[in-house]
């Protein structure tokens with residue numbers, strides 16, 4: 130095992146490059162974990178009871194405990210890594226004072242607890258779907274669920290049978306497949322929530338190509354959510370959320386993706402709050418092991434006169450700024466799909482106003498495909 134540092138925590142884990150193990154450190158997810166910290170800091174509540182069903186080395190849970198000042202209690206759970214978890218919790222003990230901690234090694238599918246929680250984290254290898262029952266059994270109304278999905282082949286249309294089996298939806302390979310995947314996953318979470326008499330409100334997401342991360346507020350059941358399908362033309366970029374068998378633009382056959390979530394994939398006011406919080410330092414008391422400053426990826430921690438301060442770095446604020454501006458259309462177009470369909474040179478993404486965080490070539494267009502062609506390509 131090697132000693133790593135991320136955010137305000139130090140922890141032992143296997144170096145993935147050196148040895149294959151269940152408890153390895155994945156530095157590619159620092160950005161995602163820093164956003165997770167920020168999400169919890171913006172949750173608006175205090176004295177939370179937290180449960181992390183898949184702790185691994187504990188880096189995520191330890192960061193949530195030490196960098197948010199939000200938890201009264203926190204349960205770390207992992208079927209395999211209990212020894213590592215114990216070691217890493219001890220190593221960060223100074224910054225965990227005042228939080229009631231527990232370590233469990235239960236199968237997340239059958240996790241039992243007499244308590245209910247305000248924040249539950251699901252971070253498995255693969256699909257989160259098998260663990261949603263556990264989360265909705267144990268979450269409080271008004272609580273938050275953060276979950277990851279790494280089964281992008283199923284969600285993004287490369288493994289359609291797997292998608293139907295796990296999520297009960299048709300996925301489809303399109304230039305905007307990641308959005309289809311996010312919407313299928315939200316629909317699945319809403320369905321399971323409904324079976325527990327809850328509904329969910331998606332508050333925030335991040336995506337890095339190999340994994341998706343979504344955050345939900347758990348609310349009283351609401352039958353008004355908009356679930357449905359996307360109909361995509363088999364020959365041209367035209368698509369619609371209206372039921373249609375024939376493309377209104379070129380007359381070709383439409384193909385269906387879904388069922389999926391057609392309401393917003395995130396909550397603008399919540400993201401604005403995350404952005405504001407990221408822009409303005411807030412005092413968080415941390416032990417620094419003798420160092421005056423810690424420059425870390427995701428969050429900069431600087432020891433001030435009386436307090437140690439946390440502020441987000443540019444990659445975080447840039448992401449939040451983009452998401453805040455994102456238009457709430459269902460699906461986006463990409464400059465390369467249009468160039469290839471129209472057989473014209475590819476336009477620069479700079480020519481389009483409403484960019485999306487989901488693709489460096491993607492932009493949103495609030496009117497019809499026909500109007501896009503007319504106003505930008507003729």
Ligand SMILES: C[S@@+](CC[C@H](N)C(=O)[O-])C[C@H]1O[C@@H](n2cnc3c(N)ncnc32)[C@H](O)[C@@H]1O
Pocket residue numbers: 151152155162182183184185186187188189206207208209210235236237238252253254
């Ligand atoms: C992706 S890792 C968790 C990473 C961690 N949350 C982080 O941010 O670094 C998945 C973990 O789930 C554990 N695991 C796999 N199946 C499990 C199950 N059924 N119940 C509980 N833990 C499980 C593995 O031992 C592994 O440590």
Ligand SMILES: [Zn+2]
Pocket residue numbers: 362363364365366367376377378379380381
């Ligand atoms: Zn068409």
